[in-house]
Amino acid sequence: MYSKFFNLQCFKLPALLLTGMMGMVSGVNAQTLSLAAQVGEKLFFDTNLSSSGQMACSTCHDPNNHYAQPVSNTLAVQLGGPNLKLPGSRPVPTLTYKDNNPPYSDLATNPDGVSTNAPGGGFFWDGRVDTLADQAAAVLLNPVEMDNGSQANVVSKVQAASYASLFIEAYGSNAFADTTTAFNNITVALQAYQLEDTSFHPYSSKYDLYIGNKIGGNLTASEANGLAVFMDPNRGNCNACHFAGAGFNGSVGLFTDFSYEAIGLPRNTTGIPGNKSLLGLATSYDMGLCSRSDHPMPASSQYCGMFKTPTLRNVATRNVFFHNGQFKTLSDVLNFYNTRDTSPQNSYPTVNGVVQKFNDLPSRYHGNIDTQMPLDGRAPGSSTPMTAQELLDLEAFLNTLTDGYVAP
Ligand code: HEC
Ligand code: HEC
The missing domain is CATH 1.10.760.10 (Cytochrome c-like domain)
Structure with a gap:
C-alpha cells in the first residue's frame, strides 16, 4: 500500500x-x-x-x-x-x-x-x-x-x-x-x-501529458487519429484487450485488461531453438495457459494457445514482440493484426499451395483463436479493417506511450 x-x-x-x-x-x-x-x-x-x-x-x-x-x-x-x-x-x-x-x-x-x-x-x-x-x-x-x-x-x-x-x-x-x-x-x-x-512506473510519456491535460501533451493529427483507431471497435479495437481506461487500485491507462487471448500467431521457426520440427512438421508447441501444471489436459483444452495481453506502454522501443518473438518491428505487428485474415499468405508459410494458417497451435485447438476485431475471421481478399494510413497513425500513437518524453 x-x-x-x-x-x-x-x-x-x-x-x-x-x-x-x-x-x-x-x-x-x-x-x-x-x-x-x-x-x-x-x-x-x-x-x-x-x-x-x-x-x-x-x-x-x-x-x-x-x-x-x-x-x-x-x-x-x-x-x-x-x-x-x-x-x-x-x-x-x-x-x-x-x-x-x-x-x-x-x-x-x-x-x-x-x-x-x-x-x-x-x-x-x-x-x-x-x-x-x-x-x-x-x-x-x-x-x-x-x-x-x-x-x-x-x-x-x-x-x-x-x-x-x-x-x-x-x-x-x-x-x-x-x-x-x-x-x-x-x-x-x-x-x-x-x-x-x-x-x-514513471507515467512520463507524451500520452500521460495528453491525458492529464498538461502542457506539451498535444497530440499531432496523426497521433490523435491513431488513438481514435485504437479505440474504435470497428477499426483497431485495440482497447478491447489493451484497455486504456482505469485499471485496479487507482491505476490509469495500463493498456492491458490482463486477459488471456489466443491470437493465432505465425510460428517462429528460426528464433526459438526449442521449437523443434521433424520433416518440416512441428513436434512441440508452446501452448500458453493450458501448459501450466495447474491446468491439466484435456480438461483445460479451452485455454490452449492463450497468452497474457501485455501492456503497450513502452512497446515502441522494443525489437521483439509477442510470446514467440516472431515479429521484430511494430509495423510488422500492426500488419499482422490488419491482414491475418485478409492476406494470410503474408503472415504464414505456404506448403504445397496451402497457407499454413495458425501454424503455431495444433489444429484441434484452433477454435480457441479470437474472432473479434481486428482479427474477426473475414474472408481472404476482403478489405482490411484498417487503411495503410490508419496503420501509420496507430504506430505514431503507440510511440506516444514511451516514457521519458521531453516536450520540444
Ligand atoms: C482480442 C484481444 C486483443 C486485441 C483486440 C488486440 N490485442 Fe494486441 N495483444 C493481445 C495479446 C493476447 C497479445 C499477446 C499475444 C501472444 O504473444 O501470444 C498481444 C500483443 C500485442 C503486441 C506485442 C506486445 C509485446 O509486448 O510483445 C502489440 C504491439 C499489440 N498487441 C498491439 C495491438 C494493437 C495495436 C491492437 C489493435 C490494432 C491490438 N493489439 C489488438 C490481445 C489483443
Ligand atoms: C535470461 C534473461 C532473464 C533474466 C536474467 C531475468 N529475466 Fe525476468 N523474464 C525473462 C523472460 C524471458 C520472461 C518471460 C518468461 C515467460 O513468460 O515464461 C521474464 C519475465 C519476468 C517477469 C514477469 C513480467 C510479466 O509481464 O509478467 C518479471 C517480474 C521478471 N521477469 C523479473 C525479473 C527479475 C526480478 C529478475 C532477476 C532476479 C529477472 N527477471 C531476470 C527473462 C529474464
Whole structure:
C-alpha cells in the first residue's frame, strides 16, 4: 500500500521535472526507497547472482530500455545458464507497469467493468506466478537463466556481497540464519524495488501529458487519429484487450485488461531453438495457459494457445514482440493484426499451395483463436479493417506511450 502512496505523489509531479530527476539524481533512491527496496536495487544489478557470474536481472531487463531486453539485442529468446549458451523459450517482457498486476484467476474480473469473468492476471506470458516475489524466485533458480542451483547458493552469494550489511539492516542481525527465510526476503526485496522505484512506473510519456491535460501533451493529427483507431471497435479495437481506461487500485491507462487471448500467431521457426520440427512438421508447441501444471489436459483444452495481453506502454522501443518473438518491428505487428485474415499468405508459410494458417497451435485447438476485431475471421481478399494510413497513425500513437518524453 505504502508504495502506491509514493507513486501517486510522484505522479502529481510535473512529468518534465520527474524525467529530469530520474536522469540526474540517483542518490534520491537512498532517501525514498525502503531498506528492502534498496536491497532489491542491489540484487537487481548483481551479476554475481548467476552461475555464469555475468547475468543480473538487468541483463535481460535493461533499465535503458524500460526494463525490456536491450535495444541492441534482437534475439527472440535469451541465452543463460553456466556459459550463457542455454536458450530460454519466450521473449523478455518489460517490467514497467507491473505494480497493479492482479494475481491469476480462471475467472478474473475485467477492469473494463463489462466483460464477463475470464482468465486474467498473473506474471509471465502464461500467468503462472502470482507475485513479483515468486517470479524472482523462479528466475534465480531457472537452469537456463540465472541458474543458481539452490536457494542456499543464492543466500551465500548475498551474504558475501558488498551489500550484506544493508541486508542485515533491512532484515535484522539474524537475517542469514535461516536459508528459507533469507531467500524469501531476497525475493521480497526484489519485489519491493520494482514496486517502489518510480522508474518502473514513471507515467512520463507524451500520452500521460495528453491525458492529464498538461502542457506539451498535444497530440499531432496523426497521433490523435491513431488513438481514435485504437479505440474504435470497428477499426483497431485495440482497447478491447489493451484497455486504456482505469485499471485496479487507482491505476490509469495500463493498456492491458490482463486477459488471456489466443491470437493465432505465425510460428517462429528460426528464433526459438526449442521449437523443434521433424520433416518440416512441428513436434512441440508452446501452448500458453493450458501448459501450466495447474491446468491439466484435456480438461483445460479451452485455454490452449492463450497468452497474457501485455501492456503497450513502452512497446515502441522494443525489437521483439509477442510470446514467440516472431515479429521484430511494430509495423510488422500492426500488419499482422490488419491482414491475418485478409492476406494470410503474408503472415504464414505456404506448403504445397496451402497457407499454413495458425501454424503455431495444433489444429484441434484452433477454435480457441479470437474472432473479434481486428482479427474477426473475414474472408481472404476482403478489405482490411484498417487503411495503410490508419496503420501509420496507430504506430505514431503507440510511440506516444514511451516514457521519458521531453516536450520540444
Ligand atoms: C535470461 C534473461 C532473464 C533474466 C536474467 C531475468 N529475466 Fe525476468 N523474464 C525473462 C523472460 C524471458 C520472461 C518471460 C518468461 C515467460 O513468460 O515464461 C521474464 C519475465 C519476468 C517477469 C514477469 C513480467 C510479466 O509481464 O509478467 C518479471 C517480474 C521478471 N521477469 C523479473 C525479473 C527479475 C526480478 C529478475 C532477476 C532476479 C529477472 N527477471 C531476470 C527473462 C529474464
Ligand atoms: C482480442 C484481444 C486483443 C486485441 C483486440 C488486440 N490485442 Fe494486441 N495483444 C493481445 C495479446 C493476447 C497479445 C499477446 C499475444 C501472444 O504473444 O501470444 C498481444 C500483443 C500485442 C503486441 C506485442 C506486445 C509485446 O509486448 O510483445 C502489440 C504491439 C499489440 N498487441 C498491439 C495491438 C494493437 C495495436 C491492437 C489493435 C490494432 C491490438 N493489439 C489488438 C490481445 C489483443
